[in-house]
Amino acid sequence: MGLVPSDLTSLGQRNSGFYEHRRSSVVLNLPGLEVFPGDLLVSDGAADYLCHPLLLLNSESKKPRWPFSKRGVGKDKHKRTSDMENCLSSVKITNFRGYDFYSLKDKTWDEVMETHHKLLTNQLDLRKQQEAMWELFTSECTYFLDHLLVLKMIFMNTLKYLQTHEYLLDVDLWRLFANLEELTQTSLGFVNSLFGIIKDYVDASDISSSLDFISVLTKYFRGSLCQSHQTYCLNYSAAIFYLESLRQRDDFGIYLKWCEQNEQCRRLHLPELLVAPLQRLTRYPLLLKNIWKRSMDSTEKIMIYSIKEKVEKSIRDLEGKVKWLDNFQKFRYLQEIIVWPPLWDRDKRFFIPECLKHIFKEHTAENILSPTNRHLLYEGKLTLAESTRFLDVYLFLFNDFLLVTKTKRNKKKLGGSDPGLMCPSLTPELQAVIKEGGSCTVLDQPIPLDRLVVKSIEPLHVSVFGLRNAFLIQHENRYRQCIAAFLLQAQTENIKKTWMAQITTAISCFTKSQEIKKVSLFTLPAESSEI
Numbered sequence: 001m002g003l004v005p006s007d008l009t010s011l012g013q014r015n016s017g018f019y020e021h022r023r024s025s026v027v028l029n030l031p032g033l034e035v036f037p038g039d040l041l042v043s044d045g046a047a048d049y050l051c052h053p054l055l056l057l058n059s060e061s062k063k064p065r066w067p068f069s070k071r072g073v074g075k076d077k078h079k080r081t082s083d084m085e086n087c088l089s090s091v092k093i094t095n096f097r098g099y100d101f102y103s104l105k106d107k108t109w110d111e112v113m114e115t116h117h118k119l120l121t122n123q124l125d126l127r128k129q130q131e132a133m134w135e136l137f138t139s140e141c142t143y144f145l146d147h148l149l150v151l152k153m154i155f156m157n158t159l160k161y162l163q164t165h166e167y168l169l170d171v172d173l174w175r176l177f178a179n180l181e182e183l184t185q186t187s188l189g190f191v192n193s194l195f196g197i198i199k200d201y202v203d204a205s206d207i208s209s210s211l212d213f214i215s216v217l218t219k220y221f222r223g224s225l226c227q228s229h230q231t232y233c234l235n236y237s238a239a240i241f242y243l244e245s246l247r248q249r250d251d252f253g254i255y256l257k258w259c260e261q262n263e264q265c266r267r268l269h270l271p272e273l274l275v276a277p278l279q280r281l282t283r284y285p286l287l288l289k290n291i292w293k294r295s296m297d298s299t300e301k302i303m304i305y306s307i308k309e310k311v312e313k314s315i316r317d318l319e320g321k322v323k324w325l326d327n328f329q330k331f332r333y334l335q336e337i338i339v340w341p342p343l344w345d346r347d348k349r350f351f352i353p354e355c356l357k358h359i360f361k362e363h364t365a366e367n368i369l370s371p372t373n374r375h376l377l378y379e380g381k382l383t384l385a386e387s388t389r390f391l392d393v394y395l396f397l398f399n400d401f402l403l404v405t406k407t408k409r410n411k412k413k414l415g416g417s418d419p420g421l422m423c424p425s426l427t428p429e430l431q432a433v434i435k436e437g438g439s440c441t442v443l444d445q446p447i448p449l450d451r452l453v454v455k456s457i458e459p460l461h462v463s464v465f466g467l468r469n470a471f472l473i474q475h476e477n478r479y480r481q482c483i484a485a486f487l488l489q490a491q492t493e494n495i496k497k498t499w500m501a502q503i504t505t506a507i508s509c510f511t512k513s514q515e516i517k518k519v520s521l522f523t524l525p526a527e528s529s530e531i
Contacts, residue, residue, distance in 0.1 A: 055487055077250070084251060087165050088258045091158050096264060101195045105141035106185055109134040129294035133213055136287045136481070137194040144187045146266065147276035150186050151177065154260050155270060168251060175242045179228060183277060186228045190220045219306045221284070226314040228279040233318055234325060239274060253357050267461065281318075284311045330425050334376075334396070335369050337434060338405060339441045368446065371384045373400035374500040375399045378502040381407070383444075383489040385467055393488070394429065394440050397502055400510055402447045402473070404486055405440035444484050447475045449510040454503045456496075457487070469496040473503075 023446035096102065104112065109131045156177050162168050193216045201211050246252045260269055288308040295301045343360055344352045352360060375407075378397040383390050384404070397404040426434070433440065457470040467489050473483035 017348060028445045032402060043495075046054060050082070070210055081250065081254060084162070084167050084254055085258075087162060087167060088255070088449060093154055093158075093262060093264065096149055096153075099145070101141050101191060102145065104195075105145060105521070112198075112202060124294050125294060129291060129296070130211060132287075132291040132294050133194075133211055134198075136291065137191070137198060138282070139287065140187065140191050140194065143280050145277065146192050146268075148180070148184045148187055149281075150264055150268070151273050151276075152180055154262050155180055155273070156180060158259055159255065168255060170278075171246065171252065172242070172358070175235075176246075178237055180232070182224075183228050183232055186220070186224050190216075195222070214300060217288070217307050218303065221288075226281070226311055230278045230314060230318050230321070233281065234321055236274065236278060236321070237326070240271065243270065255404055259474075264394055281311075282315060285315070326425055330376065331369055331374075333426060333430075333434070337439050338369065338396075338403075339408075339439045342443060346442070355531070375383050377502060377506050378432075378499070379427060380495070380499070382499070385462075385465065385470070385487040390489075393443065394433075395488075395499075397506055399447055399506065401447065402452055402503070404447075405441050405442045408439050408441055409433060410437035444475070447484070449471070449507045450514065451476050451478075452503070452507060454507075456500060456502055462487075469493050471496055471500055 090153050107115075112134070114196055134264075156173065159168060159171060159173065159176075163171070166179060194213070197212055197216060247256065256270060259265070265273075285308050288304060288311065292301060292304040292308060342357070343350055344357070376396060376398055379395060381392065381394050384393040384406075385391075392407050394405050394407050395406070430440075453474040453476060455472045455474070457472055459468065459470075460467075462470050467487070469492060470492040471488055471490070473486040473488060474482050488499075
């Protein structure tokens with residue numbers, strides 16, 4: 001169940017109610033789901049994260065913090081904490097030693113052979129292959145017992161237990177643990193299958209018997225093992241952000257401390273356990289390569305190599321999906337913080353009577369920031385020189401246009417987005433704006449890269465105005481007339497050079513892509529002579 005653009009499920013299926021973004025093109029109306037053109041749809045897990053109320057930066061949705069709302073909270077909070085601790089004391093964690101393979105995870109292949117009085121093969125290559133298979137088995141045992149089972153039995157099941165007793169009811173299990181249940185079952189089946197073929201081998205009286213492991217590797221690596229890991233990994237970033245926001249709460253902190261103090265955690269904290277499936281998925285190709293190198297049979301070698309290639313392709317696909325999802329999340333943030341003022345506010349030259357303003361409703365403005373075919377190449381804070389003042393601006397350089405915005409900070413600080421849910425790819429400047437409940441107001445229309453000219457300004461020409469590290473951006477129309485100009489100042493000369501290089505490269509790439517499109521349009525198949 002990996003997240004791919006073709007496997008789209010509707011946003012908000014897991015959230016009942018009505019969400020409306022003030023400056024976004026997304027409108028969800030359940031039941032009777034309504035989706036606007038240009039909207040991207042993602043899997044339920046990602047949708048839950050992306051549609052979290054803390055990510056919707058509309059001031060209308062924020063409740064005021066009344067000064068008298070905390071009266072009497074101290075006693076109730078203390079009692080609630082005490083009751084929750086009593087509830088946790090009644091939780092019973094099953095011991096993991098009941099699994100048949102538990103005692104084998106720390107043993108070597110030689111020790112197993114000696115325990116079962118099995119003679120080691122004289123063929124050095126075959127013995128090395130058996131040791132490589134044993135490494136795959138024992139490492140999977142450790143992964144299942146010390147990571148997945150700890151996550152499930154100690155953290156997830158304890159949270160479920162607390163929720164049945166009406167504690168931490170607002171904590172979303174999927175957002176935190178994703179498909180951990182599926183991952184645990186798949187790994188257990190893989191371990192049991194490997195344990196079965198190893199047990200058959202060591203119990204066999206025939207010395208010439210061999211480990212029949214190809215069928216097991218084919219079944220799991222071509223089946224659900226990689227797919228379940230992909231699903232988990234796609235949710236990992238959102239899970240970490242969500243965990244960081246939850247850790248600020250006292251009640252969740254009590255639950256987390258109780259779980260992490262369990263001896264079966266082996267002093268591992270929840271973030272260290274949550275990352276284990278990612279690390280495991282990337283280790284599978286190395287373990288398979290080790291088995292492949294030690295295989296002697298040519299048919300067997302080909303099959304192992306194809307399985308290894310399948311796993312590596314799965315990892316490459318995952319990397320692409322993670323980048324896509326990260327880009328999607330970032331664009332969602334941009335849609336929330338970038339404000340598109342109407343024409344009459346943006347340019348005072350245009351007079352539009354109130355009775356006609358509905359005609360100019362720019363309902364498609366936010367679709368410009370759709371992440372479908374658009375990528376953010378560069379961004380940053382600069383200073384814009386105006387006739388009477390200097391203005392702090394924030395520029396977004398996309399693969400097809402440049403957007404100049406004015407940063408506006410909320411002086412009242414009504415409370416911005418939760419820092420635990422902040423998208424990590426956002427720059428510190430944007431994160432600061434979001435935390436203060438601010439926004440980026442578009443100063444002028446987007447400048448297409450094929451209509452953009454960038455020029456360096458010599459200090460001699462602008463030093464009298466107190467400008468340093470200055471460069472000029474011109475917006476030309478289709479007739480090559482300049483219709484807008486921005487005199488910008490960077491903090492340092494290096495930043496100026498970087499901006500100019502980024503813009504120049506973006507213009508070059510965009511021009512080439514447009515030329516390729518034109519060639520493909522005019523390169524039509526030859527017409528039939530019969531026409």
